[in-house]
Amino acid sequence: MGLAWDGGDPVVGNVVDPDSAITVDPASLAIVNRTPSALVGQESLSTLALRPDGSLVVARVPGSGLDDEGRLAHGRTVGLWQHDEFTSFGDVAGLVPGDPARQAYAADAEGDVVVWAETSSVDLYQSPWRMFVWDGARPRLLARSEQVHPPGLPIVDGDSEPVISNGRAYWATSYPLVPNPAEGSTDWGMEVVSTPLTGENQPLRIEASGVSRPLPFGSGVLVSAFQTVPTEHVHDGLAVMDGAGTGGSASLVRASRTGTEIIESDTDGSRVALVVAHARGNAVVTLDTEARSATIFPGVRSRTASVAQCGPRTVWSFADGSGIDKQPVWLYDSDTQALTKIDVTGNYGAVYCAGDLIAWKSLSDPANALATTTVVDAP
Structure with missing residues (x-):
């Protein structure tokens, strides 16, 4: 193997x-x-996460798609689906002034806390991500992609998907290796960042560079290491980060044979x-x-x-x-x-x-x- x-x-x-x-x-x-069945063009629910009580974290998706300019015509609302009823976490559209309509694409839940990611992008090349949290009271903005690079971020190794571990939200994001990298160039790297769940638009803590796909593990996260061959990321190992913010990590498993790749994982x-x-x-x-x-x-x-x-x-x-x-x-x-x-x-x-x-x-x-x-x- x-x-x-x-x-x-x-x-x-x-x-x-x-x-x-x-x-x-x-x-x-x-x-x-x-979740209720729906046909293409009808309002529907997109599942983002499952909680132990059986409730689903979902995004309510309007039947309308893109407007005449190729952008999302309407935003998505995130909440819980249980007992054939949708309960919204609250309106987050105005938490980032000036944002166009956004769609939610990933979430994680632990206890009464839910974190989720939204983006206004509708392509596979860029993602102005926003991270939100709901703790049973009101939704809050945790972070924006502009905190990493104001002009915008490309999608380098998958979307930025948040996970919860030991009171913090972690996710991977692209970041510039040089001050002003060209769009489509290879001058972009990946790093894992985090912020406290109790915060609101606080500075991000850089956990490690050259890794992605964080998963909850112990007091920190398990991250995926990769090699670029030549421009494709080949995930060939998993490393443990203790969550102390020191940037250190310890290898857990790695590929010992050429051609072996870890394509999915969970913990x-x-x-x-x-x-x-x-x-x-x-x-x-x-x-x-x-x-x-x-x-x-x-x-x-x-x-x-x-x-x-x-x-x-x-x-x-x-x-x-x-x-x-x-x-x-x-x-x-x-x-x-x-x-x-x-x-x-x-x-x-x-x-x-x-x-x-x-x-x-x-x-x-x-x-x-x-x-x-x-x-x-x-x-």
């Missing part, structure tokens, strides 16, 4: 045959929550779930970082994957987002060592978990429908 622990020992573990999975009919699972406590691409295809790997043990699930030859880790449960899917056929959602419980396969009609690919709940997105009509999120009790 081509992964090694920080000391150089290879990551080895029990290989589980997917054919050993117990197949569960999704109709047999108790539905805890579900909960000392457990880490990875989707690893290598010469023979993808594999899902669950790591117990305290025991330094691993469980390996051979996958398919696909670059599309979603993975979520909650306590002993790992949830993943290799569905490509087309929603054309039945595609499985996989669930592994490391306590019971049970592997479950849930064949989901119209599987859209994204999976979530929180507490004892799992969730997935699906399309009722691949040609005309928007994705619906279903939350169930984990089997």
Whole structure:
């Protein structure tokens, strides 16, 4: 597989045959929550995160798309969907004066706190991100991309997606390697920044440069290291940052073979779930970082994957987002060592978990429908 622990020992573990999975009919699972179905052009809800009580952090998306100038015609409202009811976190449109309409694209939740990201961009090349927080009272602005570089930031290694860890919000952002880099040049790097959840538009703390994709881990975050080959970022390792703001990090795992790449990851406590691409295809790997043990699930030859880790449960899917056929959602419980396969009609690919709940997105009509999120009790 081509992964090694920080000391150089290879990551080895029990290989589980997917054919050993117990197949569960999704109709047999108790539905805890579900977003309403909608057709293209209708108002809809876009899921951003799942909370342990079954509520979904969602963005309410108006049916209108772009205006005549190619910008968002209307902004999105973020809130909770539960018991067939949408509850808004409050209006954030005016918290950044002069901003055009924005869309929310990522969120994280911990306890009663939710952080989320918004941008007015509608392309894949730039993102004037804004980070917001809601703690049960009112929404507040945490940070703006102009704090990193006022003229604007390109998307270098994915969108800036916030996570919560130990009272702070962390996210990765591009930043200029030289004072005035040219648009489209390689004079941009990646760094992980953070700010207190109790703050409001405070200075950002730079945690580390040359890394991205932070995930909650211990008192800090787990970050993804990468190499640029030649302009593409190849993620070949994970490192632990203690959250003290010193800029130091300690390697956790790294690629030990050319061609091995970590394409997705998620964490909960000392457990880490990875989707690893290598010469023979993808594999899902669950790591117990305290025991330094691993469980390996051979996958398919696909670059599309979603993975979520909650306590002993790992949830993943290799569905490509087309929603054309039945595609499985996989669930592994490391306590019971049970592997479950849930064949989901119209599987859209994204999976979530929180507490004892799992969730997935699906399309009722691949040609005309928007994705619906279903939350169930984990089997």
